[in-house]
Amino acid sequence: MSRDNRLYAAWVIALIATLGSLYFSNILGFKPCVLCWYQRIAMYPLAVILGIGALRGDLNARVYALPLAGVGAVIALIQNLEDWGLIPVLKACTADATTVACDIPWPLWGGGALAGLNTILTIPVLSMTAFILIIGLLSWRRNRSI
Template sequence: MSRDNRLYLAWVVALVATLGSLYFSEVRGFRPCVLCWYQRIAMYPLSVILGVAALGSDLAVRRYVLPLAAAGWIVALIQNLEDWSVIPTLKACSALADPTVVPCNTPWPLWGAGALSGLNGILTIPVLSLTAFTLIIVLLSWRRRRL
């Protein structure tokens, strides 16, 4: 796979993740938690920056995009670790600290609970976010050839 194709695929992943998060909040009515907002802050610019870079075949965009994707990946990992009860829920993510806050470990149901019943609890919005950031990082982590 060429580096240009990987750039386009990374853009598609970022675009699908952005549109998916907007679908969950604006159409399905899921209120984003604190960690979800931080992941959006990292993902939304990626969909624009990677789109512009892909259209211009700007392979140098990696140096700007990878740190942003890595930051989003870390936040997504923290949220998943909270969901899996590996680490305690952060105070900022707790409804106890502020009753208007959506807890970061809220188990939002995904599409077709019947169709995905075997994946219930495994395929969550934070897992989708972690997957998207991982794909972007992997797609853009190609090695440079030395001349």
């Protein structure tokens, strides 16, 4: 068994993203759209897989985690491209009685000095950032010991 801090860091990021998404939906009452659910489907297992891999020192956890992180990053990118107006919003992500359309920014940071962050640090941007960080940490070349 070998300890790798990058695996721990990837796990912490996945855990924070998982807990954050649960906080946004269950405490703040934000209802996730279809693309948000797909990102959750990719992120939630990462918190488990990377946690077990980190605690056991099993670097092979990357084999299972990288595809999930890749799929999640692509879905997050699509959602961000919609939010930025670069591609049309999917019909599945238009507003209905239970969700808000993906192109409406969530008021994450309240008013005052942090209000300007609402247009930059949206939930899809946070999700994409988490997936990209996880991919980077898991893809970083490791020195092989003899």
